[in-house]
Amino acid sequence: MAVSKNEVKKLGQLSRIGIKKEEVESIQGDLEKILGFVSKLKELPVPKGDDLGAVKIPTNNVREDVSDLKGGEYTRKLLEQAPNVENGFVKVKNVLQNDQN
Amino acid sequence: MTKINLSKLNIRKAHELMQNGEVSARELLSFYLGNIKKHEKNIHAYLEVFGDAFEKAEEVDKKIKAGEEMPLLAGIPMGIKDNILIEGKKCSAASKMLEDFVAPYDATVIKKLKNEGAVFLGRTNMDEFAMGVSTEHSAFGVTKNPHDLERVPGGSSGGSAAAVAQQECFAALGSDTAGSTRQPASFCGIVGMKPTYGAVSRYGLIAMASSFDQIGPMTKTVEDAEIIFDAIKGTDPMDSTTSVGDPMSHSECVTSDLTIGVPKEFFSLDGKNEGIDKDVEENTKRAIDIFKNIGLKIKQVSLETLKYAVEIYYIITPAEVSSNLSRYDGVRYGLSKNGDDVLGDYLKTREKGFGDEVRRRILLGTYVLSAGYYDAYYGRAQKARNLMKNDFEKVFREVDVILSPTTPSPAFKIGEKVDDPIKMYLEDIFTCAANLTGVPSISLPSGLSGNLPTGIQLMAPWFEENRLFELGKLFEKNQ
Numbered sequence: 001m002a003v004s005k006n007e008v009k010k011l012g013q014l015s016r017i018g019i020k021k022e023e024v025e026s027i028q029g030d031l032e033k034i035l036g037f038v039s040k041l042k043e044l045p046v047p048k049g050d051d052l053g054a055v056k057i058p059t060n061n062v063r064e065d066v067s068d069l070k071g072g073e074y075t076r077k078l079l080e081q082a083p084n085v086e087n088g089f090v091k092v093k094n095v096l097q098n099d100q101n
Numbered sequence: 102m103t104k105i106n107l108s109k110l111n112i113r114k115a116h117e118l119m120q121n122g123e124v125s126a127r128e129l130l131s132f133y134l135g136n137i138k139k140h141e142k143n144i145h146a147y148l149e150v151f152g153d154a155f156e157k158a159e160e161v162d163k164k165i166k167a168g169e170e171m172p173l174l175a176g177i178p179m180g181i182k183d184n185i186l187i188e189g190k191k192c193s194a195a196s197k198m199l200e201d202f203v204a205p206y207d208a209t210v211i212k213k214l215k216n217e218g219a220v221f222l223g224r225t226n227m228d229e230f231a232m233g234v235s236t237e238h239s240a241f242g243v244t245k246n247p248h249d250l251e252r253v254p255g256g257s258s259g260g261s262a263a264a265v266a267q268q269e270c271f272a273a274l275g276s277d278t279a280g281s282t283r284q285p286a287s288f289c290g291i292v293g294m295k296p297t298y299g300a301v302s303r304y305g306l307i308a309m310a311s312s313f314d315q316i317g318p319m320t321k322t323v324e325d326a327e328i329i330f331d332a333i334k335g336t337d338p339m340d341s342t343t344s345v346g347d348p349m350s351h352s353e354c355v356t357s358d359l360t361i362g363v364p365k366e367f368f369s370l371d372g373k374n375e376g377i378d379k380d381v382e383e384n385t386k387r388a389i390d391i392f393k394n395i396g397l398k399i400k401q402v403s404l405e406t407l408k409y410a411v412e413i414y415y416i417i418t419p420a421e422v423s424s425n426l427s428r429y430d431g432v433r434y435g436l437s438k439n440g441d442d443v444l445g446d447y448l449k450t451r452e453k454g455f456g457d458e459v460r461r462r463i464l465l466g467t468y469v470l471s472a473g474y475y476d477a478y479y480g481r482a483q484k485a486r487n488l489m490k491n492d493f494e495k496v497f498r499e500v501d502v503i504l505s506p507t508t509p510s511p512a513f514k515i516g517e518k519v520d521d522p523i524k525m526y527l528e529d530i531f532t533c534a535a536n537l538t539g540v541p542s543i544s545l546p547s548g549l550s551g552n553l554p555t556g557i558q559l560m561a562p563w564f565e566e567n568r569l570f571e572l573g574k575l576f577e578k579n580q
Binding site for chain 1: 539
């Protein structure tokens with residue numbers, strides 16, 4: 001399975017993982033090796049289209065859609081774990097940017 | 102008074118001795134803390150040994166003195182894999198990403214064990230986010246195999262396995278996504294078990310691949326595993342995948358009436374077993390003879406899809422990993438690195454926070470899920486997974502239990518496979534089918550290869566854990 005260097009960079013962007021230039025080649029090699037390995041699965045005939053093959057689907061165990069938590073019970077505890085906090089809020093950098101600049 | 106050999110106790114015996122006042126929970130704890138002091142510098146089974154264990158043990162002693170009848174696990178010192186949350190304690194999943202993360206609540210299994218009065222000794226080492234088979238992918242150093250310090254203990258629950266084997270805890274919890282309780286149990290000469298998918302709540306388990314993960318016991322004996330399983334199993338409103346009601350079969354299983362199937366794709370009863378270590382093969386054959394002598398029927402069966410188990414697994418899990426681990430963004434908790442902008446923060450945080458194997462799996466998962474490749478990889482693998490489930494349903498109409506070695510070889514040397522992901526992945530060859538199909542499975546010590554332990558694995562139909570325990574106990578007795 002061929003994976004190009006550009007694809008590796010693209011995957012890094014998509015999965016939000018920084019990849020150093022000098023790492024691209026070894027990651028490319030690893031991915032090609034693993035994809036080559038799992039491609040053996042192509043030998044196995046599987047049902048066509050959307051048919052997943054008959055299988056018992058387990059049912060979910062769902063609870064009532066209500067909360068028995070007191071308001072703010074965990075707020076302090078959780079905010080203590082946040083790296084950047086201001087006035088009781090988790091703080092992040094600007095999400096909207098001006099692309100014209 | 103004869104001195105009691107604490108290392109030889111099982112949970113039931115320890116419970117009796119504590120309840121009768123012959124041994125205190127404090128004494129029992131001291132024994133294990135003493136072993137930690139003696140061996141931990143060589144083994145590195147723990148990422149942290151808790152300072153408050155004595156307090157908990159004394160609470161148990163006080164209650165016993167006051168005449169209370171305590172649950173079986175009261176005062177039993179346990180190691181807990183570092184991906185299971187204990188309120189107020191660090192829980193890092195052996196990753197730099199969560200190095201300083203403090204659990205804000207108890208996992209359901211922890212809540213249940215606390216109610217029983219179990220004592221938590223510490224958090225055990227593992228491969229980062231449970232991805233690996235050797236603990237070499239831990240961000241905080243490798244655990245050594247107590248049987249040979251140059252070898253790995255297996256993984257990902259390698260710390261738990263080594264701690265039990267080295268008597269650094271009475272018993273431990275691990276988690277199993279492809280064999281992570283069973284393979285290290287096999288490498289360290291202990292019992293490791295993966296319950297049926299849905300039997301044990303994962304609320305408070307740091308998720309790796311959610312359609313596979315289960316928490317399971319790692320113990321010295323089969324009965325100990327059964328006791329812990331009984332304590333942690335059950336429906337949980339906080340985990341929607343736990344089974345509704347109680348489908349566990351409580352029927353007495355008459356073990357001598359059972360038929361054991363041995364899949365030819367894993368192990369040939371009369372032909373050559375290439376790729377399987379000679380001693381592992383010998384010990385597996387001996388185990389089959391033991392079951393035969395007890396009166397069980399042995400049958401060679403075939404499950405065509407087993408040939409593709411590792412391939413299916415290494416498409417679907419990376420996909421689930423890439424989705425599950427997207428939560429680690431440096432915004433709400435965990436490691437946070439500063440970049441030029443908000444995207445830069447993410448890229449840097451996840452580059453620095455994740456180790457090589459975790460990054461590899463996230464990238465791979467992103468690849469197999471991406472447009473253009475989805476049908477060829479993920480879609481096909483999901484269909485193949487269903488075919489395998491159907492295969493298992495069919496074969497369980499013919500046989501009651503499936504037997505194979507747990508791993509093809511005993512523990513390998515530290516560093517031997519670390520640069521070759523495929524070699525590492527093939528460690529899961531016999532174990533991952535139980536996770537793909539959801540059936541319960543147990544690894545039992547089957548003997549030695551030189552000084553290294555080997556294991557056999559049993560798989561039973563969904564929610565038939567009973568069969569595994571009953572056969573496991575019989576096997577122990579007739580070894």
